[in-house]
Amino acid sequence: MFFPFYFDPTFIILIPAIILALYAQTKVQTTYSRYMRVPARSGMTGADAARELLRQNRVYDVKVERGNGRLSDHYDPRSKTLRLSPEVYGSTSLAALGIAAHEVGHAFQHANEYAPLRLRNAIVPIANIGSTLAFPLLFLGLLLDSLNLVMIGIIAFSLAVLFQLITLPVEYNASNRAIAALEAGGIIYRDEAGPTRKVLSAAALTYVAATIMAVMQLLRLLLISGLLGGRRRR
Numbered sequence: 045m046f047f048p049f050y051f052d053p054t055f056i057i058l059i060p061a062i063i064l065a066l067y068a069q070t071k072v073q074t075t076y077s078r079y080m081r082v083p084a085r086s087g088m089t090g091a092d093a094a095r096e097l098l099r100q101n102r103v104y105d106v107k108v109e110r111g112n113g114r115l116s117d118h119y120d121p122r123s124k125t126l127r128l129s130p131e132v133y134g135s136t137s138l139a140a141l142g143i144a145a146h147e148v149g150h151a152f153q154h155a156n157e158y159a160p161l162r163l164r165n166a167i168v169p170i171a172n173i174g175s176t177l178a179f180p181l182l183f184l185g186l187l188l189d190s191l192n193l194v195m196i197g198i199i200a201f202s203l204a205v206l207f208q209l210i211t212l213p214v215e216y217n218a219s220n221r222a223i224a225a226l227e228a229g230g231i232i233y234r235d236e237a238g239p240t241r242k243v244l245s246a247a248a249l250t251y252v253a254a255t256i257m258a259v260m261q262l263l264r265l266l267l268i269s270g271l272l273g274g275r276r277r278r
Contacts, residue, residue, distance in 0.1 A: 090128050150218050174204050
């Protein structure tokens with residue numbers, strides 16, 4: 045029998061990615077909490093800023109709603125709805141304006157048919173299937189000593205990795221659009237752009253960490269398949 049799947053020597057490959065993920069989570073929480081206490085001089089709430097940016101850029105078919113949960117902000121391209129967490133929706137802080145504008149950036153991407161966003165949305169179904177099936181197939185392949193099942197599982201997991209890789213430029217582009225739109229729209233002053241960018245950079249680090257974790261996991265699985273294949277040939 046091959047060594048147990050979750051307790052094998054290849055797990056060491058994931059340690060740097062785990063450390064980065066923990067750092068990213070800490071960074072986003074501390075940066076968010078810090079700048080939620082810094083009010084923007086414009087006095088606009090996150091919801092006000094989102095609606096104003098949409099109006100200024102002539103995007104009239106996107107709704108802005110209050111969502112549920114902390115840091116649950118997102119843009120839904122299917123219903124063209126921007127949902128802001130309660131803290132962001134009603135807050136006048138620089139953190140709230142930055143997060144709201146970031147989600148508006150996704151709405152701009154959608155309206156402008158930004159190619160990476162279209163590609164990401166197109167592969168969501170197969171990426172979800174891949175991430176759901178990957179580990180059951182891998183575990184079953186190792187249990188049955190089947191290299192074919194392991195390789196099918198790796199291919200399935202590769203779809204989830206591809207999704208993460210495409211997500212990175214989408215998120216960074218949305219943040220860049222957010223800062224530019226906030227300044228151009230007169231919603232933040234020039235000296236407020238730096239703190240706002242820190243909030244978005246901290247949030248982006250979580251996507252970087254998730255991508256690195258996915259890539260390292262894929263490398264680990266490839267190593268496991270190589271060890272399994274080598275053992276079978278002996």
